[in-house]
Amino acid sequence: MIPNAHKIMVAGGRELMFGDEQYEIFNRGANAFVIGDYLTTSGKTPKDDVEALEKLGFKIAKHVVKMADEK
Numbered sequence: 596m597i598p599n600a601h602k603i604m605v606a607g608g609r610e611l612m613f614g615d616e617q618y619e620i621f622n623r624g625a626n627a628f629v630i631g632d633y634l635t636t637s638g639k640t641p642k643d644d645v646e647a648l649e650k651l652g653f654k655i656a657k658h659v660v661k662m663a664d665e666k
Contacts, residue, residue, distance in 0.1 A: 602626060607633035618651055 604627040609617045620628065630641045639647075645655055 600624075604628060607636065607638070610638065618648060618653075621648075621653060 603625045605620050605625050606629045609620070609628060613620065628644075630638065630644045632638050648655060
């Protein structure tokens with residue numbers, strides 16, 4: 596864990612790096628990831644990611660809430 600981190604985001608390459616265990620990142624401290632296509636490669640569709648996460652019991656935020664120290 597990273598002390599005092601409010602957001603830990605995983606970006607491109609999660610399918611390649613983590614394979615079938617890519618959603619385990621949320622059990623290891625991450626709380627955000629990039630969905631859809633990346634700059635140079637195709638990713639899973641947002642619908643596929645949301646369905647997979649909900650199947651695992653994760654609740655998906657429908658709106659963004661800024662931290663108190665963010666502008």
